[in-house]
Amino acid sequence: MTLWGMAQQVLSGTGATLLIFFSTVIFSMPLGLLVAFGRMSKFRPLSALVKGFISILRGTPLMLQLIVWFYGPYYLFGTQLSSGWRLTATILGFSINYAAYFAEIFRSGIQSIPLGQYEAANVLGYSKAQTFTKIIFPQMCKRVLPPVTNEVITLVKDTSLAFVLAYSEVFTIAKQVAAAQTTIVPLFIAGGFYYVFNFVVDFVMAKIEQKMNYYR
Amino acid sequence: MKYLEIKNCKKAFDELSVLNDISLSVEEGEVVAIIGPSGSGKSTLLRCATLLETMDSGELVYMGEKAASTVDGQAVYADGNALKKIKNYFGLVFQNFNLFPHYSVLKNVCDAPISVQKRNKEEVKEEALKLLAKMGLSGKENAYPCQLSGGQQQRVAIARALAMKPSILFFDEPTSALDPELTGEILKVIRQLAEEKMTMVIVTHEMSFARDVADRVIFMDGGYIIEEGDPHEVIEHPKEERTKQFLARFSAEQ
Numbered sequence: 001m002t003l004w005g006m007a008q009q010v011l012s013g014t015g016a017t018l019l020i021f022f023s024t025v026i027f028s029m030p031l032g033l034l035v036a037f038g039r040m041s042k043f044r045p046l047s048a049l050v051k052g053f054i055s056i057l058r059g060t061p062l063m064l065q066l067i068v069w070f071y072g073p074y075y076l077f078g079t080q081l082s083s084g085w086r087l088t089a090t091i092l093g094f095s096i097n098y099a100a101y102f103a104e105i106f107r108s109g110i111q112s113i114p115l116g117q118y119e120a121a122n123v124l125g126y127s128k129a130q131t132f133t134k135i136i137f138p139q140m141c142k143r144v145l146p147p148v149t150n151e152v153i154t155l156v157k158d159t160s161l162a163f164v165l166a167y168s169e170v171f172t173i174a175k176q177v178a179a180a181q182t183t184i185v186p187l188f189i190a191g192g193f194y195y196v197f198n199f200v201v202d203f204v205m206a207k208i209e210q211k212m213n214y215y216r
Numbered sequence: 217m218k219y220l221e222i223k224n225c226k227k228a229f230d231e232l233s234v235l236n237d238i239s240l241s242v243e244e245g246e247v248v249a250i251i252g253p254s255g256s257g258k259s260t261l262l263r264c265a266t267l268l269e270t271m272d273s274g275e276l277v278y279m280g281e282k283a284a285s286t287v288d289g290q291a292v293y294a295d296g297n298a299l300k301k302i303k304n305y306f307g308l309v310f311q312n313f314n315l316f317p318h319y320s321v322l323k324n325v326c327d328a329p330i331s332v333q334k335r336n337k338e339e340v341k342e343e344a345l346k347l348l349a350k351m352g353l354s355g356k357e358n359a360y361p362c363q364l365s366g367g368q369q370q371r372v373a374i375a376r377a378l379a380m381k382p383s384i385l386f387f388d389e390p391t392s393a394l395d396p397e398l399t400g401e402i403l404k405v406i407r408q409l410a411e412e413k414m415t416m417v418i419v420t421h422e423m424s425f426a427r428d429v430a431d432r433v434i435f436m437d438g439g440y441i442i443e444e445g446d447p448h449e450v451i452e453h454p455k456e457e458r459t460k461q462f463l464a465r466f467s468a469e470q
């Protein structure tokens with residue numbers, strides 16, 4: 001097989017990889033914010049429960065979580081696994097795992113906003129919802145950008161974990177081609193792909209950071 | 217008319233009793249200065265008055281409207297809607313400004329009147345520009361707080377409070393976070409407001425300023441009002457021993 005042929009095959013997984021990546025980003029961030037609220041809730045049982053879940057999600061391998069999401073319904077309820085479930089389980093596993101990480105990032109971001117911001121908003125008569133959406137949230141976004149960037153870069157590489165569910169993204173295919181052709185080249189091609197992907201992510205995040213640099 | 221009336225306000229943090237039976241009223245157009253040593257409860261009193269802190273017991277009345285009253289020895293606050301209305305009666309200027317860093321100067325001043333008081337955007341903007349001009353901040357409308365000096369930031373904070381058209385304005389050590397050469401510009405602004413008969417309660421360590429601008433001075437210590445009255449009397453000829461000690465230490469420092 002030619003190099004070009006191998007590259008074509010490996011990169012045919014690009015769409016699948018991008019699908020995992022963007023789905024996870026889109027679902028895990030709002031979910032993470034929600035989880036952060038749960039974690040900061042003054043209602044103790046809720047915050048304890050959320051804390052427990054975060055701890056489990058961050059303390060066990062994502063690969064294991066993916067397998068549990070995928071096979072869980074079968075082992076727990078004897079459900080027949082449909083063909084679409086592979087992708088659903090993958091995105092579910094990624095989104096929920098990353099939500100746990102984002103939740104902790106958002107929480108520390110929110111808690112780093114000086115109390116004086118809340119007090120100024122309070123005296124000016126802003127409602128709780130207005131205070132969050134207008135005053136706290138925008139400042140939080142700026143503060144969490146560096147750790148969020150780290151997380152997103154990790155996510156790009158983590159999408160390769162979908163190979164455990166044999167979901168045909170870039171890494172899964174690269175591994176298959178490498179085995180079939182007994183050559184390491186497809187793995188290098190995949191490596192190059194992830195590197196370029198992250199290069200773009202880095203660039204985009206730097207642009208966003210720049211945009212938010214109009215204030216300190 | 218009494219703009220503010222606080223009766224028998226008590227406040228403790230855990231075991232520490234910070235305000236002991238404080239009563240205070242402020243008349244329309246009056247400027248009241250509160251002085252006293254660190255930890256005497258001045259900020260806590262302002263925070264209780266501005267609803268940032270809840271009193272343990274006591275009565276709080278703005279413009280004849282009850283924000284809180286004592287029932288069975290406990291402070292009971294009015295419902296959310298009543299408090300929302302009462303919040304329109306006062307403004308607070310903080311020691312460290314607490315401007316919104318992500319908003320431009322103009323937006324800092326305009327946002328609450330527009331999104332809280334639901335006033336007309338254009339009108340609010342026009343008034344805000346006038347206020348900023350009055351504060352000597354013309355041309356700074358589009359700057360961000362981080363681009364301003366401390367004194368300028370505090371003047372924005374004053375404009376932001378005034379834009380809400382409060383009946384009474386509280387200041388908690390408005391110059392304490394500023395370099396000495398910048399305190400003058402803030403004191404000048406407050407002086408001007410006093411001349412315009414703005415009702416104000418000012419916690420300050422600037423004794424000569426308190427003496428010159430205030431209609432009445434209150435000396436607090438240990439959560440009690442020890443002495444109050446005419447500023448010249450209290451600051452130049454204090455009657456109480458504790459007031460004398462405090463002022464002596466003060467003039468020694470200066």
Ligand SMILES: Nc1ncnc2c1ncn2[C@@H]1O[C@H](COP(=O)(O)OP(=O)(O)OP(=O)(O)O)[C@@H](O)[C@H]1O
Binds near residue numbers: 255256257259260261
């Ligand atoms: N949230 C709080 N929790 C516990 N104690 C507090 C709290 N806020 C204030 N205190 C205590 O209450 C006392 C009075 O504090 P306050 O800030 O009202 O004093 P102050 O007169 O404003 O002093 P300063 O001149 O230093 O600003 C202090 O002993 C302080 O430690």
Ligand SMILES: [Mg+2]
Binds near residue numbers: 258
């Ligand atoms: Mg204080």
